[in-house]
Amino acid sequence: MSLTSANNVGIMAETPLAFRFLARCDRFPDAVAFAVYPTGARVPSRMLTWGAWRDASLACAARLLDFGIEPGDRVAILAGNGLLWPVVDVALQLCRAVGVGLYPTSAPAQIVALLRDSGARLLFTDSEAHAADIRAASEPAVADIAIVVDGARGGEVTSFATWCDAGAHLLREGSASTLLEARIASIVPDDLAALIYTSGSTGEPKGACITHRYLAASAASIAEVLGIDGDDRSVSFLPYSHAAERIFGQSTRMLSGMSAALVEDPTDVFPVCAHFRATVFGGLPRLFERLYEATEIARANGTDPRDAIAARLGPDVRLATSGGAALPQRVAETLDALGLPILGAYGQTEHLCIAMNRVDAIRFDTVGTPMPGTTVRIADDGELLVRRSALTFSGYWNKPEDTTAAFTDDGLWLRTGDRAALEADGSLRITGRVKEIIALSTGRKIAPVPIEAALTDSPFIAHAVCHGEGRKFPVALLALRRDMVTAWATSAQLSLPWTELVQHAALRAMVQEQVDRVNATLARTDRIQSFTITDAEFSVAGGELTPTLKLVRRVIDARFAPAFDALYAAAARPTGHT
Known part of the structure; x- marks a missing residue:
């Protein structure tokens, strides 16, 4: 059985997103694109309009051409959520x-490895420390890479401001404009x-090739x-x-004109969201768990849990989306009942958004129905397959070899690696990983x-890790x-250190x-x-977690091996496990 959601996505994909971006900037040059926090x-330090975004990107592009960047050349970006990225x-x-x-957040060795793998000619970063780490690398393939640093104060790197000023000068001269056009x-x-x-939650990171067609x-x-x-905001x-912010965030904003608050420190997300008065909020399950926890604490204190949500998200959020991992059903149901509908979604870097719940048909036990332009089916072994389309990576x-293995033998269907079931109403239920057994x-x-x-x-439980490979x-x-x-x-009325509190008999019960x-x-x-609670x-x-908060099992299994061994050792004693 296969299920598809048809629309005009294929037609939209024929126009590169960059063209739509430039058209939007020409139509609404004075509208705010970004507020920088x-x-x-708790208030933005800078606002960037769509016209200013276009001008800055054109200047940067002109300097890239002057540097010698050719079509297909790889250029790396290593930065947080500031203006450098967009x-x-x-x-x-x-x-x-x-x-x-x-x-x-990557370690220097990981950064060097990906620079080497990608063959990047140039690196843009917002950290002089990152630049120094790369300069100190003994890896010949990256030690001499050109580096542009936002906020650089001289030295062996070029400042981003200087880079863009040079590009703007080239455009004013005229010849660069013709080349760039x-x-x-x-x-x-x-x-x-x-x-x-x-x-890298299931192995070494691989570079997924993303086309302009995929973005659009x-x-x-x-x-x-x-x-x-x-x-929308x-x-x-x-x-x-990560694909979530690069595509779900950046590309969707470029197409729709939605403005955004750029939050430099993720721990500031709730106060910034409330101040910016976002209308759409996309996050990972852990953030919604924090909202849920705040509402439960509000109830316990006799205050309105809705106020706890408004204090963190502001008064204007009309919907939220959650992806990256399963959102606990209790969390979704509670927040929905309090006026915050959360659309659970499912996707992968290889096909960004495969399914999503809809505002008028939310199910808390599934990831919703296939997205427009996406067709899915379930293989005989239960694996979810996605029809190759404009939304699929290349x-x-x-x-x-990995590319070949990512698709079925005929090359027509992407293997997601996830087990799934299709419900009678067309909703998709993810039931586990094919290889995560x-x-x-x-x-x-x-x-x-x-x-x-x-x-x-x-x-009370934030993370759970099952263990038992080769055990009884x-x-x-x-x-x-x-x-x-x-x-x-x-x-x-308990006042205990955290290490003692997590082992308290009443909590364990x-x-x-x-x-x-x-x-x-x-069964x-x-x-x-048996289980053990870690402090x-x-x-x-x-x-223990990827940047998108997925469990890294190989790390957890190794780090907590003594704890797992202790559980089995206790079970082996005559007075232990029953």
């Missing part, structure tokens, strides 16, 4: 170069526009479903180097993802939601109740036989 700021990204599209996004006019939909490296089709599909236009705080950079020593195979999602449908039965490692646990401790509830829905062989909080910096 530096770390800790200005350079558009400039690269205009001159047919390929933008390579790098995560600002010719380069822009030569853009075709199948040109490569970006390399977006996968997060994806933006059109998203804008159509969400009904976004130039009156959003908040940009997720890393631009392959992995310099990895022909725990094989017990008994021969029983267990899909951990649905079990972990069910465990986190608790006010599965166990779990649980990390708790600090705000909820702290609020519970306050109400219970409540966690055990959730484990029991989940176990009651599982006997699949039930969590650690999973983080990107700690390596």
Whole structure:
């Protein structure tokens, strides 16, 4: 069985997004495109209009041509959510170069590895420290790369302001304008526009090849479903180097005219969102869990939970979207009942938005129906397949074998690697990973993802990791939601250090109740036989989470191996597991 959502996305994809961007800037040059909020700021330090965005990107592009950037050359961007990203990204599209996004949180060795893999000729960054790390690299392929630094104060790098000023001067002279106009006019939909490296949650990062066609089709599909236009306001705080912000954010804004607040520090997202009065809010499950926690604390304190949402998102949010991982059903249902509809979505870098709930048909137990222009079907082994289309990537950079393996033998269907089921109403339910299976020593195979999602449908459990490869039965490692646990401790008049609090008998009993509830829905062989609670909080910096907050199992399995071993050792004792 296959299911498709038809529309005119294919037609929209024939016009490169860069052309639509320039047309919008010409029509609305004085409209605000970005408000910039530096770390800790509660008011913007700078506003950038659509006309100023266009002018800055054209100047940057002119200097890129003067530097010698040819169509297809790779140029890397290593920066947070400041103006550098949107200005350079558009400039690269205009001159047919390929933008390579790098995560600002990456270690120097990871940055060097991706620069080497992409073959980037030039790097734009907002950090002199990053520039110094690259200059110090012993890797010959990247040690001599040209570097442009936003805010640089001299030295061996070029400042971004100087770079753009030089480009503006070239345009005023006249000859550069002719060259740039010719380069822009030569853009075709199948040109490569970006390399977006996968997060590495299931292995080493791979550079997904993204065309101008993909950018335009994806933006059109998203804008159509969400009904976004130039009156909408959003908040940009997720890393631009990830597909969610690069496409769902940047490309959709370029098409629709939606303005955005650029949040330099993601921890400032809620106060900035409230001040900017966003109308559309896209985030990861953890952010909505924090909202949910705030509403629960408000209830416990006898205040209106709706006020807790308004204080964080502002009064104008009409809808929110969640992706990257499963949103706990309890969280979605609670926030929806309080007036915040959250459209759960599902996608991958290789095909950005495969399915999404709709405002008039929200289901909290599925990821919604296929997006416009997307066709899906379920393979005989349960894997979700997506029909190759304008919204699908072109392959992995310099990895022909991986590219071939990403599609079915006929090359027509993208293998998502996820198990799924189609509901009677056309909604898609993700049930686990095809390869993310725990094989017990008994021969029983267990899909951990649905079990972990069910465990986190608790006010207290932030992350759950099932474990059991080669063992007789599965166990779990649980990390708790600090705000909820702290609020519970306050109400219970407990004053203990965090390391002691997470092991408190009363708290463990409540966690055990959730484990029991989940176990009651599982086959006997699949039930969590024992669990341990860690006082650690999973983080990107700690390596347990990807930048989009997915679990990195290989890191967690290695780091917490002693804890898992202790669970099995306790179960082996005569007085232990029953």
